[in-house]
Amino acid sequence: MKRHYAEIVKEAGLRIPALLEKQCQDPESAHHGGLLTPERGYSEPGHSSGAIDSLLSVYLCPEAALEGDRGLLDSAELYADHLLNAQHEDGTIDLRETNFHDATMIGFCTQTLAFTLKLVQAHIDARPELATIESKIETFLRRGGEGMLTGGFHTPNHRWVLASALTLLWQQFDDERFRREAELYLAEGIDCTDQGEYTERSTGIYNVVNNRSLLIMAEILQRPELMDPVQRNLRMVLHYLEPDGSLFTAASRRQDRGRTSYPISYYPNFLGMAHQTRDPLFAGVADLILEQARAGRRSGDGLGAMLTQYLLSASLREVDLPMIAPEPTYTLYNPASGIVRQRHQQMSITLLEGATTFMYIAIGEVRLNLKIATTFYGDRGRFTPQELGGGVEDEWRLFEHKRWGFKRPFAEPPGTSDWDQMPHETRAEVQMRDLDLEVNVRWQPQESAVEVDYRSQGLEGVLYKLELAMSAGGQLQTDQLRLPCDAGQSAVLRGGGEVIYRLGSEAVRITGGSDEHNSTEAMRGSEPADVSAFTLYCTDVTPVEGTLRIERALS
Known part of the structure; x- marks a missing residue:
């Protein structure tokens, strides 16, 4: 929403120093170009996709203080090199903490980088220096598409991550193989109950993943019925808000069970549904989440990572929606x-x-x-x-x-x-x-x-x-x-x-x-x-x- 745009630009800018500081600059290191944090001591290839998106969205944002800073573009190119070097011949990458030759990690990366590529291509005529990063992102996505065509999944939410990523690649590259593969997953039916509960019951993590994936497919495939489970889930989530603004997570079947979690990661879900449906409740919740973030009640991320979506959508930047607050x-x-x-x-x-x-x-x-x-x-x-x-x-x-x-x-x-x-x-x-x-x-x-x-x-x-x-x-x-x-x-x-x-x-x-x-x-x-x-x-x-x-x- 228009009233949120300045805050999103600010949040995106706050991410940049850590991305620059924690990028491994040692050309002799196996982690060269990756995000290397002290608590991990190793780089996860998939983290480079979010870093690339954050750096480029700030680089291309007219309102950002670091707009046009060449250091951001150089860093994004180095993160892209790290990602390409980590990509296996079959197109997959590893989630080193648990999964290897993992097509689903390609799916998660694609959900980010497909939009980053759209943003780059929207500016490349005026910014020819973007040609190198455009080529690297496109190469990664094309290779990753092959990995998703032959790869598989473990968990219920992975199906919708893969299907939505394949849908994005179908839209980007006009390759029918990607759409056919996505339809194989969709043919299994969406695992969301009438009351809005997904199989994993993951209020703190995977509800958001499912909703994001379904919204992507609803728009690109022109299947508005895929928004129905998202609406049901978001309405259910409002009944999981605790008095202090956190989420009830003890019923989850996944790793977020019992963890303190705030709904900041739901911001894209509620904002997207607000603009799709013009429902003032969804707009009101998006606004509430932003207020929570301002007050320091946050877990994970979800705001700064939204800058690419704002830059791609004039409606998000320029339109304010009527709002009502959720009932306590x-x-x-x-x-x-x-x-x-x-x-x-x-x-x-x-x-x-x-x-x-x-x-x-x-x-x-x-x-x-x-x-x-x-x-x-x-x-x-x-x-x-x-x-x-x-x-x-x-x-x-x-x-x-x-x-x-x-x-x-x-x-x-x-x-x-x-x-x-x-x-x-x-x-x-x-x-x-x-x-x-x-x-x-x-x-x-x-x-x-x-x-x-x-x-x-x-x-x-x-x-x-x-x-x-x-x-x-x-x-x-x-x-x-x-x-x-x-x-x-x-x-x-x-x-x-x-x-x-x-x-x-x-x-x-x-x-x-x-x-x-x-x-x-x-x-x-x-x-x-x-x-x-x-x-x-x-x-x-x-x-x-x-x-x-x-x-x-x-x-």
């Missing part, structure tokens, strides 16, 4: 993914099916995560809800039935003394016992509170603990004491007690609890305590019936 109150229930998300202003709760950390609470920047464990036959005693349902009047139920006991000797010799080869499933079972664990959650948004009823039925005498892992560094306050709460420390909330936990400008009141035993961190079979958190325990013995109330308190 919502409810999302996605039974297919086993997740509930509810938020009201500065408090949110998340419930997860099939996860030992079954409940997440966010109050401002304070995080509170709930687990339950018992001594029911070792690690079988961990509460991992098999069922999540409800929703009537903001009440939810999580439930798990457990059954275990002992095995008898074989009635007949098993034919082997090798324990691992024995048919243990045929052994008779004895002394089988049942334990039902249930949690009922009552969300009370107008009171900024949630009540957690927990109970058990079945086997008696089983040690039980509920653990509440909280953001460390605060202070626990009771009528009698104030206790600093550092990472790795813990306390037990005694029956009927009340404590207030203060962290920064937030205060959380917790009432309820029980104190029937001291088996907390050391409980056999339970998961290790979170050493980065302060943990509050409630301990009991089955049969259990208790309530924990957690509410935002006036600080």
Whole structure:
């Protein structure tokens, strides 16, 4: 948008010093021309594509302070040499941290460099010095196209990366082989549910990758239906925004699971959809993301890398769109993914099916995560809800039935003394016992509170603990004491007690609890305590019936 353009130019310029400083200048080094960072100690070929794009977009931007600086063009050419030298005969490159002869890395590079090439070619008549870099980028893309025609993928999102990259090459080089290959991937169907969830459930990384890829294909192939899953996903993502502006990532199936992540990488997704659909909500979210970046709440990148898109689109540079802000109150229930998300202003709760950390609470920047464990036959005693349902009047139920006991000797010799080869499933079972664990959650948004009823039925005498892992560094306050709460420390909330936990400008009141035993961190079979958190325990013995109330308190 027009109001964002100056900020994008500024962000792009901020990237340049590091790209110049960290480029390996040693001609004797295997990393010559690549981006060499101290934390890695080696260069990733694919990183050169982003460097080339950043350098050239600033070089060609009339509003950039370094516009026309020959040092940027020289550096881009050296990065291109590094990329070409790293390219295998089959057209692929390596992702050295994990994959080799990787066609998908060519796909990611193409998603960037195909647009860089368009920008270069738009200026080459007036800037003949661009001829060398144009030739190098085109050579890399043509070779890479051959690698994608014969290469493959690992993960669901890779399909759309490859398909979109092939589509870009079809547009650039008018080679039907690229379009036919892209259609092979598209024929598999887009793995996005009606509620907008992709297979990998990756709020922090791969949602963005999927959306970017589908938007590229929707435009070039003139298939507007490919924007539908993008719209669904972006609307779903709004229900994953936490009160502090970060994203909920604990449900991800990929490496972003549980990582603190801000939605800066979604900026191109929301901006692109805003200009495609003129939806003021998408424009409003793009604006919100930019405000977050200004405030320093960012993870990864996504703004400076947008300069090429702005330079290629007069509409992005010159048009402002009407905007509305996303609602800070919502409810999302996605039974297919086993997740509930509810938020009201500065408090949110998340419930997860099939996860030992079954409940997440966010109050401002304070995080509170709930687990339950018992001594029911070792690690079988961990509460991992098999069922999540409800929703009537903001009440939810999580439930798990457990059954275990002992095995008898074989009635007949098993034919082997090798324990691992024995048919243990045929052994008779004895002394089988049942334990039902249930949690009922009552969300009370107008009171900024949630009540957690927990109970058990079945086997008696089983040690039980509920653990509440909280953001460390605060202070626990009771009528009698104030206790600093550092990472790795813990306390037990005694029956009927009340404590207030203060962290920064937030205060959380917790009432309820029980104190029937001291088996907390050391409980056999339970998961290790979170050493980065302060943990509050409630301990009991089955049969259990208790309530924990957690509410935002006036600080």
